[in-house]
Amino acid sequence: MPGGSMAWFEVGVMRISVICLLLGPALLAQAPAPRYEVNRAAGRIVIDGKPDEKAWAAATPVELIFPWEAQTGAKQKTTARLLWDDDFLYVSYECADTDIVAQFTERDDPTYRDDTVEIFLNPRPAQTGIYYGLEMNARAVLYDYLMYDSRYALKRFNMQGVQLATFLRGTLNARGDEDTGWSLEVAIPWVNFEEMARRPEAGTAWTFNMARWDGVEPNRRMSMWVDPQQPRANPHVPARFGQLVFLK
Ligand SMILES: [Ca+2]
Ligand SMILES: [Ca+2]
Incomplete structure (x- = not known):
């Protein structure tokens, strides 16, 4: 049958695609997930x-990496830190930046x-279907x-x-001068996660990732805590999140 071999070929290709789809996540899962141990905030923030x-000072600093070499934006350093207490998860970012640009003003x-x-x-790492995202610009x-x-x-x-809140060491949206950088602090109340998880206790493990978008089109660059192993900039790969382990 003339069509027979073609049909077989198509089924064969489909099988190979299905095998790749099945194996892909398994192969990725073999790379050890980085782990961030978050300390308690010892004083008021x-x-x-x-x-x-x-x-x-008690928070471990982590530096974001640049997974996508094809991007043309400058590679500017970002250091992130996390802390927690009974009420909040605290996250801070310190961003080196020679040109601070942010236009959007509304929630x-x-x-x-x-x-x-x-x-x-992701407060419930047994599933990867749903998680929380916060993207915060230099205008807070x-x-x-x-x-x-x-x-x-x-x-x-x-x-x-x-x-x-953010603090700018430079001038926002003034393109002609040279800035130094900006930093951000955020406190996220635990109540926001209560439909998915209890408040963390010492030993609780969630998963998470962090990212930064930097620069102005056409020269932009995304940096990440954990490389999501994607061909193009895409942080939305919960199977590639790292661990967030809450310490006493
Ligand atoms: Ca502060
Ligand atoms: Ca919203």
């Missing part, structure tokens, strides 16, 4: 964009087009959402009681 309180605007830092939190504007199936950012979900 004032959310003013400057992570200079004594408590921050849930697409802040990822600005100079922005991001965190993705929050785009928060529930990410469903790595495809649908349900932005009408609004977190309650988030405290967020």
